[in-house]
Amino acid sequence: xxGFDKRVSSYEEAMEGIEDxxxxxxxxxxxxxxxxxxxxxxxxxxxxxxxxxxxNCGVDGFGLGLxxxxxxxxxxxxxxxxxxxxxxxxxxxEEIEVVLTPQGTLAEKMRAGxxxxxxxxxxxxxxxxxxxxxxxxxxxxxxxxxxxxxxxDFAIVKGWKADRYGNVMYxxxxxxxxPLAATAGRITVVEVEEIxxxxxxxxxQIHTPGIYVDRIIQGDFxxxxxxxxxxx
Amino acid sequence: xxxxxxxxAQRVARELEDGFYVNLGIGIPxxxxxxxxxxxxxxxxxxxxxxxxxxxxxxxxxxxxxxNAGKQTVTARPGAAIFSSAESFAMIRGGHVDLTVLxxxxxxxxxxxxxxxxxxxxxxxxxxxxxxxxxxxNIICTMTHASKHGESKLLEKCELPLTGAxxxxxxxxxxxxxxxxDGAFILKERAPGVSVEEIKEKxxxxxxxxxxxxxxxxx
Numbered sequence: 374x375x376g377f378d379k380r381v382s383s384y385e386e387a388m389e390g391i392e393d394x395x396x397x398x399x400x401x402x403x404x405x406x407x408x409x410x411x412x413x414x415x416x417x418x419x420x421x422x423x424x425x426x427x428x429n430c431g432v433d434g435f436g437l438g439l440x441x442x443x444x445x446x447x448x449x450x451x452x453x454x455x456x457x458x459x460x461x462x463x464x465x466x467e468e469i470e471v472v473l474t475p476q477g478t479l480a481e482k483m484r485a486g487x488x489x490x491x492x493x494x495x496x497x498x499x500x501x502x503x504x505x506x507x508x509x510x511x512x513x514x515x516x517x518x519x520x521x522x523x524x525x526d527f528a529i530v531k532g533w534k535a536d537r538y539g540n541v542m543y544x545x546x547x548x549x550x551x552p553l554a555a556t557a558g559r560i561t562v563v564e565v566e567e568i569x570x571x572x573x574x575x576x577x578q579i580h581t582p583g584i585y586v587d588r589i590i591q592g593d594f595x596x597x598x599x600x601x602x603x604x605x
Numbered sequence: 606x607x608x609x610x611x612x613x614a615q616r617v618a619r620e621l622e623d624g625f626y627v628n629l630g631i632g633i634p635x636x637x638x639x640x641x642x643x644x645x646x647x648x649x650x651x652x653x654x655x656x657x658x659x660x661x662x663x664x665x666x667x668x669x670x671x672x673n674a675g676k677q678t679v680t681a682r683p684g685a686a687i688f689s690s691a692e693s694f695a696m697i698r699g700g701h702v703d704l705t706v707l708x709x710x711x712x713x714x715x716x717x718x719x720x721x722x723x724x725x726x727x728x729x730x731x732x733x734x735x736x737x738x739x740x741x742x743n744i745i746c747t748m749t750h751a752s753k754h755g756e757s758k759l760l761e762k763c764e765l766p767l768t769g770a771x772x773x774x775x776x777x778x779x780x781x782x783x784x785x786x787d788g789a790f791i792l793k794e795r796a797p798g799v800s801v802e803e804i805k806e807k808x809x810x811x812x813x814x815x816x817x818x819x820x821x822x823x824x
Contacts, residue, residue, distance in 0.1 A: 402653040402690070403676040405669065428690070455729035464728075473728065476652060477694030477736030484691040496739040497698065500717075500770025503735060545670040545687055549654050552689045580689075596669035602677035604661040 379539040379589045380568060384414040387562050387590045391527055393420050398483060398525035398554040399427040399437065403456075404599045406547030407436045408564050410592040411529040416440055426450040426523055428479060428550055433459050435597055444468070450523065452476035456599070475503060478520050480553055485522035487556025487585070492521045528558025531594075532565040532581070536572075539586030540579045541565065548580065555581045562588045607779040608796045612823055613747055615640045617706055617777055620745060621647050628652065628697065628737060630707030631675050633747045637706055648684070650702055652733040654693045657685025674733065697733070698740040705741040707734060709748045709773075711763045714810035716773040716785045718746060719765035731768060738769030750778035750807050757809035759783070759790055780804050782821065789813045794821050 381387050388411060391397070397415070401407030412431075415423075416439045423446050430451055431438035440446050441460050448470040454460055463469040474482070475497045485493050494517035498504045508519040530551045533544035541563050543551055555561050563581070568591045608616065614636035621627065621641060628650045629635050638658075641647055649658040651673040658673055659682035666680055673679045681687065696702060709720040718738055721731040738744060751757050759776065776783045781804050782794040789811040795804060795818050805812060 403672065405653070405672045405676070451730060453730035453732040471728075473730045475731055475735040476690070476733040477698055477740075480690040480694050495698065497736045499739070501735060501767040502722075503731075545668065545681075546651075546653050546655050546672055547670040548687060548689050550690045553691050598667075598669045598678060599672075599676040600678065601667070602661045602679070603664055603667055 377583070378537045379583070379586055380537050381588050381590050384410055384590065384592070387411060387564070387588050388414045388418065388527070390560060391415060391418060391420050394422045395420070395526035396424040396426065398523070398528040398558055399425060400530045400549065400551030400554045401436070402428055402546070402549035404432065404436050404597050406531050406543065406549050406551055407431070408529040408531040409436065409594055411562055411564055412437060412439060415445070416443055419443065419445065421445050422447045424448040424450075426479070426483070426525060428452050428476060430454055430457055430460050432456050432599065441469070448472065450474050450479065452479050473503075480550060482520060482523040483550065483553035483557045486524040487553065490522055492519050494519055523557065525554075525558045526560065528554040528561040530555045530561060530563040530581075532563050534567045534569050534574060535563055535565040535586075535589045536569055536574060536583075537589065538571055539563070539583030539589055540574060541581040541586065542574055542578060543580050552581045556585045560587050561585055562590070564590050564592045566594065567591065606796065606798045608821070610636060613777055613779060615823060616782065616821060617745055617747060618642060620704065621645055622703070625703040626650055626656065626701065628702050628705045630734070630737075632708045634706035634708060635675065650693075650696065651679070652693050652697065652737075654688050654690055655679070655681060655685065656688075656696070657682045659685065694733070694736050697736050700740055700742060702741055703743060705737050705744045706747060707737060707744070709746045709758075709768070710765055711758050711760055712746050712748070712773050712776055712785070713760045713763045714785060714789050715762070716771045717763045718768045718773045719763040720768045722766045724766065734768050738772045741772070744773055745775045745777055746773050747777050750780040750804070755807070757807050759808045759810050761810045780807065791815070792818050794819050796821055797823070
């Protein structure tokens with residue numbers, strides 16, 4: 374890593390500096406667009422007591438489910454945590470604290486965190502258990518609750534293509550939370566399918582400009598499908 | 606006879622208008638996509654970041670990077686757009702979606718909805734439901750009118766933790782189509798062969814019954 378060349382040559386180098394107790398923001402929706410190898414490296418390192426911010430938490434044996442298996446996560450912010458039996462057990466046993474967060478609020482928390490906005494008002498969750506204890510303000514006759522932004526020590530992101538400057542494009546709906554997480558990590562690590570030469574990607578088609586990105590690595594991906602649905 | 610799930614989807618589909626952007630929830634709402642009337646073009650919004658959801662893929666089209674909010678593999682139709690989760694919820698929260706259809710455990714006569722949590726049972730999370738009900742002007746809730754034990758799910762006041770407050774204005778159950786207005790359910794239509802008496806009996810909240818309540822018709 375030197376100057377604008379953000380490429381690193383190993384996953385070990387990609388996650389250098391991660392420690393117990395840190396907050397990790399992860400891209401992905403279900404198993405689509407998850408940084409599967411970066412998760413694998415966190416598992417390999419065995420760091421513990423992590424706070425994970427991710428829409429979902431993987432499935433048994435894949436994605437963030439791997440970190441749950443090794444009891445590396447003590448708190449998770451997520452909008453939906455079904456499809457994971459081990460996770461359910463850890464939640465019931467109170468081994469893990471779950472902060473259920475409406476999906477749009479979770480996305481906006483990351484977006485705001487990356488944009489230097491400490492908090493925002495939203496109608497989502499007003500009058501529900503999610504709004505309890507939060508500041509309420511009325512604008513134009515409607516009630517809104519104050520939600521605080523989220524930032525992370527690390528953001529782990531899965532992209533499609535990147536150049537060495539850290540400019541990233543995502544593919545199809547594997548975009549999801551990835552560009553948001555990318556903006557809100559103190560150290561943002563992006564793993565991609567292909568590193569291309571600068572200029573190969575049209576600058577106006579870049580989803581995540583390199584200014585947000587600290588490390589880039591090219592990897593191989595399983596891309597497991599959660600619900601394979603085809604028409605005959 | 607109570608409506609089947611397919612008939613419920615068919616009835617909801619009649620509320621679609623040409624040019625509508627529509628978000629369909631999991632379950633019966635998803636089936637609505639099978640009954641879009643001829644001559645009507647709608648764009649289906651999937652909250653994971655897809656506007657213009659197409660059909661399920663063929664084996665050849667199958668792509669792990671193309672899924673819907675139910676995590677099923679899908680395709681994008683011509684005219685579709687793909688974007689981030691923040692953009693997706695900007696369109697939802699900003700009131701740009703013309704119609705939202707979603708399921709519920711309970712609704713009440715004040716338009717409150719409970720759909721995400723049953724205390725004492727496992728909690729899986731609200732996903733995008735709280736954002737959808739807070740952001741949409743036009744929501745149809747699909748649900749069974751009463752539980753298997755005959756307990757009404759159309760209440761004076763929701764008992765379960767809320768998904769949203771005062772946000773539901775239309776409900777389609779297996780027995781009836783109702784509007785919610787000024788603190789009451791207004792009975793607009795009844796399922797074929799279902800009597801007003803039965804609907805009254807199975808509605809715990811305040812119910813207003815007009816002089817004439819037409820029966821739904823299905824081909």
